[in-house]
Amino acid sequence: MGEFDLIERYFRRPARRAALGVGDDCALLQAAPGTQLAISCDMLVQGRHFLSTVDPRKLGHKALAVNLSDLAACGARPLAFTLALALPSADDAWLAPFSQGLFELADAHDCELIGGDTTQGPLNICITVFGEVPAPDGRSQALLRSGARPGDDLYVSGTLGDARLALEVFRGTVSLPAHIFEAARRRMEQPTPRVALGLALRGVATAAIDVSDGLLGDLGHLLRLSGVGASVNADAAAGLVAARAPSGQGNRLPGAEFELAQWRDWALAGGDDYELLFTAPPTARARIDHAARSSQTPVTCIGRIEPQRGLRLLDNENRELPNTYTSFDHFA
Amino acid sequence: MGEFDLIERYFRRPARRAALGVGDDCALLQAAPGTQLAISCDMLVQGRHFLSTVDPRKLGHKALAVNLSDLAACGARPLAFTLALALPSADDAWLAPFSQGLFELADAHDCELIGGDTTQGPLNICITVFGEVPAPDGRSQALLRSGARPGDDLYVSGTLGDARLALEVFRGTVSLPAHIFEAARRRMEQPTPRVALGLALRGVATAAIDVSDGLLGDLGHLLRLSGVGASVNADAAAGLVAARAPSGQGNRLPGAEFELAQWRDWALAGGDDYELLFTAPPTARARIDHAARSSQTPVTCIGRIEPQRGLRLLDNENRELPNTYTSFDHFA
Numbered sequence: 146m147g148e149f150d151l152i153e154r155y156f157r158r159p160a161r162r163a164a165l166g167v168g169d170d171c172a173l174l175q176a177a178p179g180t181q182l183a184i185s186c187d188m189l190v191q192g193r194h195f196l197s198t199v200d201p202r203k204l205g206h207k208a209l210a211v212n213l214s215d216l217a218a219c220g221a222r223p224l225a226f227t228l229a230l231a232l233p234s235a236d237d238a239w240l241a242p243f244s245q246g247l248f249e250l251a252d253a254h255d256c257e258l259i260g261g262d263t264t265q266g267p268l269n270i271c272i273t274v275f276g277e278v279p280a281p282d283g284r285s286q287a288l289l290r291s292g293a294r295p296g297d298d299l300y301v302s303g304t305l306g307d308a309r310l311a312l313e314v315f316r317g318t319v320s321l322p323a324h325i326f327e328a329a330r331r332r333m334e335q336p337t338p339r340v341a342l343g344l345a346l347r348g349v350a351t352a353a354i355d356v357s358d359g360l361l362g363d364l365g366h367l368l369r370l371s372g373v374g375a376s377v378n379a380d381a382a383a384g385l386v387a388a389r390a391p392s393g394q395g396n397r398l399p400g401a402e403f404e405l406a407q408w409r410d411w412a413l414a415g416g417d418d419y420e421l422l423f424t425a426p427p428t429a430r431a432r433i434d435h436a437a438r439s440s441q442t443p444v445t446c447i448g449r450i451e452p453q454r455g456l457r458l459l460d461n462e463n464r465e466l467p468n469t470y471t472s473f474d475h476f477a
Numbered sequence: 478m479g480e481f482d483l484i485e486r487y488f489r490r491p492a493r494r495a496a497l498g499v500g501d502d503c504a505l506l507q508a509a510p511g512t513q514l515a516i517s518c519d520m521l522v523q524g525r526h527f528l529s530t531v532d533p534r535k536l537g538h539k540a541l542a543v544n545l546s547d548l549a550a551c552g553a554r555p556l557a558f559t560l561a562l563a564l565p566s567a568d569d570a571w572l573a574p575f576s577q578g579l580f581e582l583a584d585a586h587d588c589e590l591i592g593g594d595t596t597q598g599p600l601n602i603c604i605t606v607f608g609e610v611p612a613p614d615g616r617s618q619a620l621l622r623s624g625a626r627p628g629d630d631l632y633v634s635g636t637l638g639d640a641r642l643a644l645e646v647f648r649g650t651v652s653l654p655a656h657i658f659e660a661a662r663r664r665m666e667q668p669t670p671r672v673a674l675g676l677a678l679r680g681v682a683t684a685a686i687d688v689s690d691g692l693l694g695d696l697g698h699l700l701r702l703s704g705v706g707a708s709v710n711a712d713a714a715a716g717l718v719a720a721r722a723p724s725g726q727g728n729r730l731p732g733a734e735f736e737l738a739q740w741r742d743w744a745l746a747g748g749d750d751y752e753l754l755f756t757a758p759p760t761a762r763a764r765i766d767h768a769a770r771s772s773q774t775p776v777t778c779i780g781r782i783e784p785q786r787g788l789r790l791l792d793n794e795n796r797e798l799p800n801t802y803t804s805f806d807h808f809a
Contacts, residue, residue, distance in 0.1 A: 164513055164612075168702070169622050170550035170687055171515035175612060176508040181496055183503035184591065186605060188561035190598030218502035229520035229603045259516065262603075266522030271561045271594075271603035273518060280496070280507060290501050355502055370500070 146235045148263055155244040156228065156258060163225055163259045172259035174225060174275065181285050183221035183276040187211050191268040195334075196315060201239045203334040204270070205246030210338045211357065212274035213254060214419040217343030218355035220288040221276030223256035231266035254340060279347075288343065288423070292352035293371035295452040297424035300433060300444050302339050305360055306408060307332035309415025336419035342444070345436035346423060353423035359414035361456065361468070363422055368456065371424075376457040377448035379409055379466055413458075424450055478567045480595055487576040488560065488590060495557055495591045504591035506557060506607065513617050515553035515608040519543045523600040527666075528647060533571045535666040536602070537578030542670045543689065544606035545586060546751040549675030550687035552620040553608030555588035563598030586672060611679075620675065620755070624684035625703035627784035629756035632765065634671050634774050637692055638740060639664035641747025668751035674776070677768035678755060685755035691746035693788065693800070695754055700788065703756075708789040709780035711741055711798055745790075756782055 146154070152167065160166030165173035176182050189208050191197055209226065216223055228247070232239070251258065256274070278287045293299075311329035313319040321329070339355075346353060354367045361377075368375055425433050437444040451457070458466040478486070484499065492498030497505035508514050521540050523529055541558065548555050560579070564571070583590065588606070610619040625631075643661035645651040653661070671687075678685060686699045693709075700707055757765050769776040783789070790798040 164615075164617060165619070165621070170547040170685075171517040171553060171608070171619070173551075173610065173612075173617055173619055174514045174516060175615065176514065178510065182506045182508065182514065184506060184559060184607075185503040186559040186561050186592055186594050186603075188563055188594045188596055188598075188601070188603060190563050190596055190601075193596055193598055215502040219505075221503060227516060227518040227605055229518050229605075231520055231522050231601060260518055262518050262520045264520055264522055264525055266520075266525055266601065267599040269520070269522075269563060269598065269601045269603075271518075271520060271601075273559055273561075273605040275516075276503070278505065280505075283496075283507065285496060285505055287497070287503070287505055289497070353502075 146237070148235070151235045151240065151263055155240045156261065158258065160259065161257055163257060166257065166259045167261070172225075172227070174259065177277065179279060179281045180277045181280040181287065183216055183219045183278050183287060184273065185212055185215035186271070186273040187215070188269065188271040199334060200242065202242035202246035205243040206250045206335050208270045208272055209247055209250045209256075209274070210336045211419060212272045213250070213256070213338035213340055214336070214355040214357065216274055216276035217338050217340045218288065218353050218421055219276065219278060220286065220343045220347040220353070221278045222344060223254040223340060224275045224277050225257050225259045226251070226272050226274040228258060228261035229271040230261065230263045231269040232263065233265070233268060286347050288346060288350055288353040290352055290354050290367045291370040293367055293373050293424040293450045294351055294426070295373055295450055297351055297426050297450040298430070298446050299375055299377065299448040299450060300423050300425065300446050301356065301360065302342055302421045302442050302444050303337070305356065305418050305420060306411035306415040308336070308417035309411040310408070312417070333417060336417070338419060339421045339440070339442055341440035342421055342436060342442040345440045346421070349429050349432045349436055350423040350425045353421055356418045356420045356422050357416065359416045360418070360422065361413050364456065367422065367424070368454070371450070372454070374451045374453050374455045374457070375448050376451055376459055378461065379413060379458045380461045381445065381447045478569070480567070483567045483572065483595055487572045488593065490590065492591065493589055495589060498589065498591045499593070504557075504559070506591065509609065511611060511613045512609045513612040513619065515548055515551045515610050515619060516605065517544055517547035518603070518605040519547070520601065520603040531666060532574065534574035534578035537575040538582045538667050540602045540604055541579055541582045541588075541606070542668045543751060544604045545582070545588070545670035545672055546668070546687040546689065548606055548608035549671045550620065550685050550753055551608065551610060552618065552675045552679040552685070553610045554676060555586040555672060556607045556609050557589050557591045558583070558604050558606040560590060560593035561603040562593065562595045563601040564595065565597070565600060618679050620678060620682055620685040622684055622686050622699045623702040625699055625705050625756040625782045626683055626758070627705055627782055629683055629758050629782040630762070630778050631707055631709065631754070631756055631780040631782060632776050632778050633688065633692065633754050634674055634752045634776050635669070635750075637688065637750050637752060638743035638747040640668070640749035641743040642740070644749070645743075665749060668749070670751060671753045671772070671774055673772035674753055674768060674774040677772045678753070681761050681764045681768055682755040682757050685753055688750045688752045688754050689748065691748045692750070692754065693745050696788065699754065699756070700786070703782070704786070706783045706786045706788060707780050708783055708791055710793065711745060711790045712793045713777065713779045
């Protein structure tokens with residue numbers, strides 16, 4: 146199978162929303178009047194972002210999901226994406242499930258593939274995604290990292306640390322009951338981009354970022370760009386992970402070999418969560434509640450924005466905890 | 478140096494044309510009313526698209542140039558690009574010249590970096606480029622591959638085969654006088670995207686494509702999408718390469734070890750040329766001439782579009798030549 150057969154067989158579909166899709170030198174996209182295009186780009190490398198043993202269908206899902214998560218964090222509605230793919234060989238047994246997983250998620254978000262590139266090389270998946278944000282008279286409604294204000298509540302969607310938990314099982318540092326491992330593994334391999342929540346937060350949240358490198362690291366970006374600090378209840382955050390523990394088991398899961406304290410580490414600095422971290426004033430609590438319900442996305446208040454810079458980690462008794470966490474850095 | 482230092486040090490610049498540039502979850506781009514966005518994406522892999530010994534500054538140039546060439550082939554004006562980079566390590570001695578070469582070409586085309594991704598991995602450079610095409614009332618002025626009509630002249634810009642010539646020197650199959658090798662090497666390592674010519678051809682050319690996989694292969698795409706055939710003077714095409722030979726030397730360059738016939742192969746199927754191949758009716762000859770002069774880009778008529786499908790290769794005496802060429806295919 147040659148390069149052009151590969152594209153025809155797995156990646157060519159008729160353009161629906163784009164003025165011109167796959168097959169020419171460029172794709173053509175016409176933005177609706179009064180909108181801005183939100184653009185993001187993520188590259189996934191084998192051994193770094195996924196294991197060589199991953200099911201290609203799940204990988205197709207994840208490669209697009211991590212990009213849609215960036216659109217979600219801007220409150221953008223997905224429109225289209227390009228896919229550049231370096232593959233060791235043109236292998237049907239890989240390409241068929243990969244493209245299936247990719248298009249299943251793309252179709253669920255009405256986000257169409259409009260172009261890309263394929264080449265021979267070490268497995269590398271690079272997706273650039275395009276979304277639409279209203280910008281009447283040029284005033285963008287995009288959610289930015291820079292809008293948090295002192296007094297705002299700090300929220301996170303879903304749960305944190307599960308992807309890291311699954312990774313630790315693969316690394317052999319942790320063993321888990323099968324049903325908990327499967328749930329954690331789904332979070333690692335098939336993250337859910339919080340697109341509907343991002344859209345519902347437009348005009349409500351003051352700032353947002355997606356949590357991909359770990360809660361505290363990504364919170365650090367939001368605080369720095371907003372010029373503020375925050376206090377975070379570390380137990381509330383860890384509780385998002387611990388929610389999977391059967392009630393009444395205390396700090397120990399039957400069949401698991403680690404303590405809640407370790408879960409807290411993963412919740413705060415685990416990485417690969419693809420949840421939304423966002424802020425809103427206390428007066429918006431009812432609207433946040435409505436956004437969570439209308440998007441069917443659980444949301445938890447984990448802290449508060451403060452005027453003095455820096456991050457204060459507190460426990461349930463409001464005692465300050467040492468913050469010795471570092472977020473994921475590809476070159477650290 | 479960590480991931481975020483790397484971005485700050487080498488790739489962060491203030492946004493000029495974008496509503497929001499590097500540093501948030503997404504970049505924001507506002508298309509001008511009555512325009513379409515042209516989008517293209519090319520991935521460059523070490524050993525496939527460039528040699529490990531290449532000067533990083535030239536590589537920065539080439540990575541963007543091959544993308545701008547796609548915009549040129551659509552007649553799009555460059556606006557912005559995203560850069561995703563997998564690097565074995567965060568190495569100043571590579572990043573400084575790479576980013577310098579990249580931004581030199583970007584600045585020459587007023588094309589700004591608006592976002593991207595960096596990660597650890599085998600060297601891989603993926604650029605997605607954005608250009609603007611007028612589309613008054615939704616009627617796009619983009620140059621497409623599908624517009625060639627029987628009777629149209631077939632043109633190519635610049636010269637063909639030089640990049641392949643340099644590659645053959647690196648492969649050790651050819652030796653060349655130093656000054657010719659240096660000229661060929663510049664063509665391989667620092668191709669010139671024909672952006673100004675592409676803009677000048679809007680409303681004049683009926684179809685266009687950029688020649689990246691070899692003239693005959695890319696011509697094949699144009700013919701297929703236009704539903705037509707063509708006759709091409711193989712000597713006229715080969716002559717574009719031979720133009721570098723001192724006059725009066727016949728088929729043999731002093732110091733070179735190959736015949737003109739071999740040059741013809743490289744001109745027709747060499748790859749990595751990044752020239753524009755385009756069509757226009759004979760009535761447009763004066764306007765093609767003007768487009769070439771106004772963009773300071775040499776242009777040569779190499780054939781004609783014919784109603785019957787297929788490609789006829791002719792020599793200077795109008796005798797049909799066998800077409801046994803294959804274009805570059807990353808998975809063949």
